[in-house]
Amino acid sequence: MSMPTNLEIAELLAAAGDSADEYRRRAYHRAAGAALTWPEEVASLRDAGTPLSSLPQIGDRLAARIEGWLDDPPEVPEPPPSRAGFVTLAWARARLAEDPDWADQIRGDLQMHSNYSDGKHTLGEMTVAAASRGYSYIAITDHSGGQPVPPGMNVPAMKRQQNEIDRLNAAMDGDGFRVVKGIEMNLDPEGVGDVAHDDLTGFELVLGSFHSKLRVTDDQTPRYLAAVRNPSVDVLAHPTARRYNRRPSLDADWPAVFKAAIESGTAVEIDSHPHRGDLPLELIRVAVEAGVMFSIGSDAHDPEELGFLDVSLALALDGGVDPDRILVFKDVDDVLAWSSR
Ligand SMILES: [Zn+2]
Structure with missing residues (x-):
């Protein structure tokens, strides 16, 4: 053995x-x-x-x-199902080492959290840490919700954060680094977001994700179709909502969900946190077949977790994703042109 x-x-x-x-x-x-x-x-x-x-x-x-x-x-x-189909950071690093050119294409990270929601560090600290990894952009994607528990931004906090990002970007002007104004918006089990469309206008990238009713076992296709067709949502984040040793993936007609995502211009995320690894590899292959656009985000809640991005990169490599279909392999201008289409 x-x-x-x-x-x-x-x-x-x-x-x-x-x-x-x-x-x-x-x-x-x-x-x-x-x-x-x-x-x-x-x-x-x-x-x-x-x-x-x-x-x-x-x-x-x-x-x-x-x-x-x-x-x-x-x-x-x-x-058991709640632990099946995960990969480790060690596996990801070894997989990427087999194809060193692949990870060199990475230009940014499209999901991370600061202490505006449940992250442990400031916006500035996350930005400096990401810039030191050699990226040229990140999206800060703190949670919506407007409540201290679970921590989420209300509308005044969103405005404060956007102003802070403007100041940060002005200060870094010339360094060729850009902080994209993002948000991870809660979607209810019907696929409807908890932020009014008008309150999202200052955001350049809207992730939509399910954080409730995640333990149901019956078919959830309707909520996914509503989510990817929601005009506010640019990226369906951690799509299956699985968590290692807590709950398995939600069930849906994934080919139909991916087809609707393509028709609506919504990208599908590969969330890097090893406890998520979401999309899982077998669904990445289904999504590749459908031709979706993939977003990649570390879902880091502190600077050290930025390194989890390797999990998504390795999953995308192993899943046969076309590099042209990976948002973070593109320049920030192309990402923003895509998200504002
Ligand atoms: Zn989330």
Whole structure:
């Protein structure tokens, strides 16, 4: 048997947690989630002599457990639907290394959050961090909602943020870096946004996403058709709404949804967070077949998470996406021309 990958270690940890008592279950499940975000395969870390307890969420006891799995690889159980079909950051980095020119095409990142909503850092800090990665633009896409819990912007906060972005862009004029005014607008289960059309006028890019009624198992095609046909929405964000070890993808007639997205000029996102990886690979292949435009966003809530973008890049590469159909491979002027069409 070959050494378990981080994905397999995640499943071994999660499955061990499933059968543990409450306290240990949470530790195992947190570690399983963290395993998806480790940038290197644990097997190579150990070969390099790095103590596994240096990994986030891994204490001495879990490190010893993982060492045991590396020494004597066990059978990895079939994951339940809420853990099936995910990829890890370590997988993404290795996949991109096979085709180094692919990731060089990246020019920006079209989903991230600041402390205007649930991000941990200021708009300026996120911008500086993204610029230092070599991008030429980002979209700041804080949540709508207008409530402190879950954190979302009301209309005055949207205006304040847009003014702050104008000042930031003016200050960076000449550096060739641009902050795009974006928003991640909540869509209700009927596909209707929670921001009035007129209040969206200052935004250059509107992501629409579902954050409610995500555990239903019956067919959700009508809400998706309404979402991609919603004239305010430029990008359908984290489309299936799946979350690692929490809930599987919503179910829909995806070829019909993608066809409607193309007809409406709505892009479909590949969200990079390893706990989302959304679209999943098998749906990326369906979307490629349909010919959709893809948006890519890290969904970073702090500067370190900007590096999750590699997950989307690797999924797009592995899914056979045409580079011409990837918004972040285009110049910012082309992205904005597209979103304002
Ligand atoms: Zn979201």
